[in-house]
Amino acid sequence: MKKALITGITGQDGSYLAEFLLSKGYEVYGMRRRTSTPNFQNVELIKDQIQWISGDLTDLPSMIEAVREADPDEVYNLAAQSYVAASWPQPSLTTQVTALGVNNILEAVRIVKPNARFYQASSSEMFGKVLETPQRETTPFYPRSPYGVSKVYGHWITVNYRESFNMYACSGILFNHESPRRGHEFVTRKVTDAVARIKLGLQSELRMGNLDAKRDWGFAGDYVKAMWLMLQQDTPDDYVISTGEMHTVRELVDIAFSQVDLDYQDYVVLDPKFVRPAEVDLLLGDCTKAKQQLGWETEVSFEQLVKMMVEEDLRRVQAEIAYNNIYHGHTEKQLTKPVPL
Numbered sequence: 148m149k150k151a152l153i154t155g156i157t158g159q160d161g162s163y164l165a166e167f168l169l170s171k172g173y174e175v176y177g178m179r180r181r182t183s184t185p186n187f188q189n190v191e192l193i194k195d196q197i198q199w200i201s202g203d204l205t206d207l208p209s210m211i212e213a214v215r216e217a218d219p220d221e222v223y224n225l226a227a228q229s230y231v232a233a234s235w236p237q238p239s240l241t242t243q244v245t246a247l248g249v250n251n252i253l254e255a256v257r258i259v260k261p262n263a264r265f266y267q268a269s270s271s272e273m274f275g276k277v278l279e280t281p282q283r284e285t286t287p288f289y290p291r292s293p294y295g296v297s298k299v300y301g302h303w304i305t306v307n308y309r310e311s312f313n314m315y316a317c318s319g320i321l322f323n324h325e326s327p328r329r330g331h332e333f334v335t336r337k338v339t340d341a342v343a344r345i346k347l348g349l350q351s352e353l354r355m356g357n358l359d360a361k362r363d364w365g366f367a368g369d370y371v372k373a374m375w376l377m378l379q380q381d382t383p384d385d386y387v388i389s390t391g392e393m394h395t396v397r398e399l400v401d402i403a404f405s406q407v408d409l410d411y412q413d414y415v416v417l418d419p420k421f422v423r424p425a426e427v428d429l430l431l432g433d434c435t436k437a438k439q440q441l442g443w444e445t446e447v448s449f450e451q452l453v454k455m456m457v458e459e460d461l462r463r464v465q466a467e468i469a470y471n472n473i474y475h476g477h478t479e480k481q482l483t484k485p486v487p488l
């Protein structure tokens with residue numbers, strides 16, 4: 148039985164990857180930070196099948212101990228301060244976790260289990276102010292946020308450990324990938340949650356930033372399979388993972404509102420608060436290398452993805468309404484709204 152250690156396991160990608168590895172018969176070790184209110188929402192159904200280890204990417208001794216305890220064949224580093232907009236107000240924290248944290252886990256693997264295979268969650272945000280379109284593995288980086296800069300460090304330190312210490316270390320340069328498990332601050336989930344709340348009478352408007360930004364959005368459940376495939380090859384390498392299709396935020400909003408027969412123009416309000424100090428205008432990935440060498444394909448289209456997320460949010464908000472009406476006697480209007488992000 149193979150053993151895998153996953154950091155960031157309670158997040159969107161970590162939970163899909165854990166399910167995938169469990170289905171393949173892996174013993175899964177999940178590293179999580181201690182918090183006063185634990186968040187197991189994404190792993191609720193599998194949490195008893197996971198071997199939990201307490202640790203923090205910014206704390207090297209805890210990383211060494213985590214690798215010692217799990218004794219893994221494969222290590223997936225999915226933990227990060229992953230919200231781009233938060234990286235301007237918290238640049239030091241973002242650097243500590245998203246950049247230097249990668250060095251800590253690589254160092255722990257090098258010291259304790261140098262022959263373990265290592266996956267680093269790199270990001271299309273590294274391409275930033277893009278120098279060529281579509282972006283591929285050879286496209287130069289030009290990050291546009293403290294988050295993007297930190298991911299470039301994580302990417303190159305992974306390449307460096309591969310070349311310096313002959314470690315099997317790979318970077319997956321993943322373009323945006325979403326699902327019903329996506330955090331509420333990211334644009335897809337913010338939109339689909341708002342669509343559900345507006346449709347069900349709990350919210351009257353949706354405040355948004357730049358509607359002209361273009362992204363290559365795929366389904367997270369498809370993307371975690373690519374992570375695993377990267378660690379099953381003869382030699383370690385870096386791969387772009389994307390759909391090769393690009394849409395504007397405006398199209399996303401339009402399709403999501405159309406799902407519930409509403410016109411987004413009646414509800415969307417532009418709010419400068421959500422416009423970033425420096426924007427990544429467009430991202431479009433060319434994943435030919437992953438298709439040819441890994442045999443990886445994306446299976447869920449953009450329209451299917453948005454539909455899946457809207458349907459899931461409608462179901463969840465309806466359940467919340469029913470719960471609150473039954474157990475707290477609240478009227479719909481009294482239900483709390485999420486803090487705007």
Ligand SMILES: Nc1nc2c(ncn2[C@@H]2O[C@H](COP(=O)(O)OP(=O)(O)O[C@H]3O[C@H](CO)[C@@H](O)[C@H](O)[C@@H]3O)[C@@H](O)[C@H]2O)c(=O)[nH]1
Nearest residue numbers: 229231270271272322323332333334335355356357360421
């Ligand atoms: N979050 C958010 N984004 C908005 C809003 N209005 C417009 N946008 C635009 O929507 C785009 C996508 O924003 P996010 O969903 O926050 O994702 P991201 O910044 O592209 O970063 C995500 O993808 C990266 C991979 O390329 C990941 O590395 C990163 O962690 C994150 O998941 C950005 O251009 C952002 O300016 C808004 O109200 N909220």
